Amino acid sequence: MYYFASDIHLGAGDEASARSVERRFVAWLDAVSRDAEAIFLVGDIFDFWFEYRRVVPKGFVRTLGKLAELTDRGIRVVFFTGNHDMWVGDYLRRECGVEIYTSPQLLTLCGQRVFVAHGDNMKIDDQPLLRALNATFRSRTLRWAFSWFLHPDLALKFGQWWSGKSRKSHNRADEEARRNGTGGGFDASLTEPLIAYAREYAATHAVDHFVFGHMHFPRDFRDGSLHVVHLGCWEKDPAYAVLNDRGELTLKKLES
Numbered sequence: 001m002y003y004f005a006s007d008i009h010l011g012a013g014d015e016a017s018a019r020s021v022e023r024r025f026v027a028w029l030d031a032v033s034r035d036a037e038a039i040f041l042v043g044d045i046f047d048f049w050f051e052y053r054r055v056v057p058k059g060f061v062r063t064l065g066k067l068a069e070l071t072d073r074g075i076r077v078v079f080f081t082g083n084h085d086m087w088v089g090d091y092l093r094r095e096c097g098v099e100i101y102t103s104p105q106l107l108t109l110c111g112q113r114v115f116v117a118h119g120d121n122m123k124i125d126d127q128p129l130l131r132a133l134n135a136t137f138r139s140r141t142l143r144w145a146f147s148w149f150l151h152p153d154l155a156l157k158f159g160q161w162w163s164g165k166s167r168k169s170h171n172r173a174d175e176e177a178r179r180n181g182t183g184g185g186f187d188a189s190l191t192e193p194l195i196a197y198a199r200e201y202a203a204t205h206a207v208d209h210f211v212f213g214h215m216h217f218p219r220d221f222r223d224g225s226l227h228v229v230h231l232g233c234w235e236k237d238p239a240y241a242v243l244n245d246r247g248e249l250t251l252k253k254l255e256s
Helices: 015-032 061-072 091-096 128-137 140-149 152-180 188-202
Strands: 002-005 038-042 076-080 099-101 105-109 112-117 209-212 219-223 226-230 239-243 249-253
Touching (some): 002 015, 015 061, 038 209, 091 099, 188 209, 188 226, 226 249
Parallel strands (some): 076 099
């Protein structure tokens, strides 16, 4: 079995909320590890993460310990960076044994071709400000300057502020979309840009399933041979995906 989760946003919100989400995530990791061949963490696992050469953010000990335990047991854990944890270095690889990818990957799992990406920098050609921000924050020069000219306390304080600002903006957009959606519920149009990306990609590549995070709304979209799964945000709509031995990919809501 292969499992996929994203947008845990560890460290977000007040201390009690953050601890509750982390405990839930660790319990999920423990549960799925019973039959998992691999666990794919599809971005924004941390609400903010930045590594100095000898300094990493404090906290997350339950998560880091569990990840190390899983890889020590021989379970493959694959970490895709998202827009909140794009500055992951080699600490998680060295200390926890996880594989790290900074770009989308087309994987073969259970005989199926599975495209996996966080989805934060896709279909944004018509959003110049967002494109500029993406390019800026992925700049090696900025990362180097951030590391060498800011004390870790200041760097992390800024990063947490910026991540919180971004998350609140995303939450406001989510709530507005919910209000504008049919019956005040989920507005499926929020996921359309990534579905459009998948449709274009599938026109020139053989893909059986697409898995995305980022949009914070769980959705299992099927249209003919096109299958796109959007994972949920664990703060509001925790959901994950499972690929079974028959090559069937399903979206599951996390039970309370």
